[in-house]
Amino acid sequence: MQQTTELRAALCRRIDALLGRQEKLHTAIAGLTLIRRVRPTAPSCITYEPSLALIAQGRKEVILGDQTLIYDQSRYLLTSVDLPILSRIRAASAAKPFIALALRLDIPTVREILSRSQFPVSHSPPLRPAMATAETTPEILDACYRLVGLLSQPREIPVLADLFQREIIYRVLQGPAGARLRAIATLDDPCHRMARVIHWIRTHYAEPLRVQDLAGLAGMGVSTFHHHFRGLTAMSPLQFQKQFRLQIARALLLTHHMDAASAAFAVGYESASQFSREYRRFFGQSPIRDVRSLRAAAANATVLLPEPGD
Numbered sequence: 001m002q003q004t005t006e007l008r009a010a011l012c013r014r015i016d017a018l019l020g021r022q023e024k025l026h027t028a029i030a031g032l033t034l035i036r037r038v039r040p041t042a043p044s045c046i047t048y049e050p051s052l053a054l055i056a057q058g059r060k061e062v063i064l065g066d067q068t069l070i071y072d073q074s075r076y077l078l079t080s081v082d083l084p085i086l087s088r089i090r091a092a093s094a095a096k097p098f099i100a101l102a103l104r105l106d107i108p109t110v111r112e113i114l115s116r117s118q119f120p121v122s123h124s125p126p127l128r129p130a131m132a133t134a135e136t137t138p139e140i141l142d143a144c145y146r147l148v149g150l151l152s153q154p155r156e157i158p159v160l161a162d163l164f165q166r167e168i169i170y171r172v173l174q175g176p177a178g179a180r181l182r183a184i185a186t187l188d189d190p191c192h193r194m195a196r197v198i199h200w201i202r203t204h205y206a207e208p209l210r211v212q213d214l215a216g217l218a219g220m221g222v223s224t225f226h227h228h229f230r231g232l233t234a235m236s237p238l239q240f241q242k243q244f245r246l247q248i249a250r251a252l253l254l255t256h257h258m259d260a261a262s263a264a265f266a267v268g269y270e271s272a273s274q275f276s277r278e279y280r281r282f283f284g285q286s287p288i289r290d291v292r293s294l295r296a297a298a299a300n301a302t303v304l305l306p307e308p309g310d
Contacts (some may be wrong), residue, residue, distance in 0.1 A: 007141040008073055012056035012099045012147050029152055029161045031104030034148070038097045041089040045247055045283065047202075048085055050105040050181075051075040052172060054136060058098030064131050065234025076140065078132040078177040080105075080184045081195045082202055083233060084243035101144060104244055105169060107195075110185040113170055119182060128146035130184065130191070130232045134177035143167045149267045182286075193218040194232045197225075201241050205248060206268035209241050246282050249275070253291045260287040 012059045019025055019036040026033050031051075037058075037279035048062075057071040063086040070090070092098035096152040150157050172178050183191035197214050214237055215225035226236065233240055245267040252263045276286060283290050 003138050004136070004141065007138055007145060008056055008136075008205045011141060011145045011148065012309055014099060014101050015056055016097070018148070018151055028154060029147065029150060029157055029165075031106070031165075033145065034100045035100045035102065036097050037089050038094045039092055041092075043086050043088045045084065045086055045243070045250070047244065047247060048079040048087075048131070050081060050107060050184075051079050051094065052103045052105060052168065053079070054101050054103075054140070056099040056101070056102065057096060058089060060087065060089050060098070060100070062087045062131070064122055064129060064247065067129060067234050067237070069131065069133055074136055075133040076136045076177075077131065077133050078172060078181060080181045080191075081198050081232065083131055084240065085131070092127065101148065103144075103147075103165065103168065105172075105181070106165075107185050109166065110169055110181060111175070111187075113166060113173065114182060114185055117173075117310070119173055119178070128231070129234050130180050132180065134172075134175045137171065137175070140168060140171045143171060147177040190218075190220075190228050191232060193220070194228050197229065197237075198233070198240070201237065202244060205244050205268065206243060211235060211237055217264050242278065243282070245269070246279055249287075250283065250290070253287055254294060263287070 015034050017035065019034055023037060024033060024035050043063075053060075053071070054076040055071065055073050057073055059070065060077075061068060061070050061076065063069075064083055064104075067235050069077065072091070089098050093194075114197045143164055147161065147168065150161055150164070168237045173182055180191065183189045184195045186192055197218050200214070200217060201209065211222060211225070214229075215222045218225050218228070220228065229237055229240075235243070249263040252266055253260070258266065260276060260279075261272040264272045269275040279290070285293065
């Protein structure tokens, strides 16, 4: 327990020193992002890619479909496929900032590690969602501490960053949350086939979605496909596409200064009025009011506006 507390405090100090007054830093280590916030945040709709999110200080909440996950410095969040979620920081202050890191996970690397190592057979529920929390162990904290430390020794990054990232993946795969990640990285596993479908939806978000075609891509019957897709994402394929389309449209409104109708058609809507209704239902305001609110917030604080596809 003392070792875990000391490692967490050391990691917190190291991230805090690297960030200074910045809220977010995309580092020189590919896939590693550092985050610092001094106040709780409003709910934000974003897409999480396969990643490890580890909090050194503070607490955060994510909502996937109808499921809510809360994690803090004692538990990390593992995301195994691209998922549209609602996220908010729940505990942060100037005296005790929210300090965290996010590390993108490379699925081919996961697959290669699996081919070299023996892991326990999973006894987790077969349809557990592709997002889960697990205990932050001293081993994971230590590996993350060493990875972040490379940012102060840039010459060592090309040699050691990959090794430390592989160690982190290995530790995650050994834990209880790693079962879903192992399944997704295993070729021809139903979870791997669902991940292939999710990738298709994300890259063809503006195209009409036919569930029969998606089931065919997964090599499953329609009923079985629905069962596995909802089990992995906590939503239906149509709900998944809708959330992703709306997030892309929001980014286009903010960063490309599109009007609502243009953004609607760009992401595949055939009716601007339907887009506006669904946008209001999802984000709580009309497109125009939502964009005004976000820009006002950005003018009063350091707010990173989303890029299309984030």
